Amino acid sequence: MDDRYTPDAAEDSRPAGLFDSVKSLLATLVGMAHTRAELITTEVEEQFARLVSLLVWGLVALFLAFTGVILSAIALIVLFWDSNRVLAAGGLAAVFVVLAVIAVLGFIARAKARPRLFEASLDELSKDRNQLESQ
Numbered sequence: 001m002d003d004r005y006t007p008d009a010a011e012d013s014r015p016a017g018l019f020d021s022v023k024s025l026l027a028t029l030v031g032m033a034h035t036r037a038e039l040i041t042t043e044v045e046e047q048f049a050r051l052v053s054l055l056v057w058g059l060v061a062l063f064l065a066f067t068g069v070i071l072s073a074i075a076l077i078v079l080f081w082d083s084n085r086v087l088a089a090g091g092l093a094a095v096f097v098v099l100a101v102i103a104v105l106g107f108i109a110r111a112k113a114r115p116r117l118f119e120a121s122l123d124e125l126s127k128d129r130n131q132l133e134s135q
Helices: 007-013 018-078 086-114 119-135
Strands: none
Touching: 018 086, 018 119
């Protein structure tokens, strides 16, 4: 074995310096930022899916409401014709109006139940800040 001094051996045995500490701190901060960015991306995707769901429920509610209005108008026109046509048209109109009301209530319930935008990301960033302040 050769016991001569080599720079690699000196670097392995010396304690971590200021630059190593800064490098480690930067690596930790970049890792935290990466995790938070992934969380924000997930939340944006969830909000997009929620928005699409609201849009679909709104379109269903509008379609059923318009169908109910048209069938109600047909029922009024048919009202002056023979006997049972009015009952059938009125029954169909009532069914579509009830379905439209249900769709509107579903839309309102989903609109009111919306979570705060980026809530999980903000909570995690708050935890990170508290942890860094306590150290």
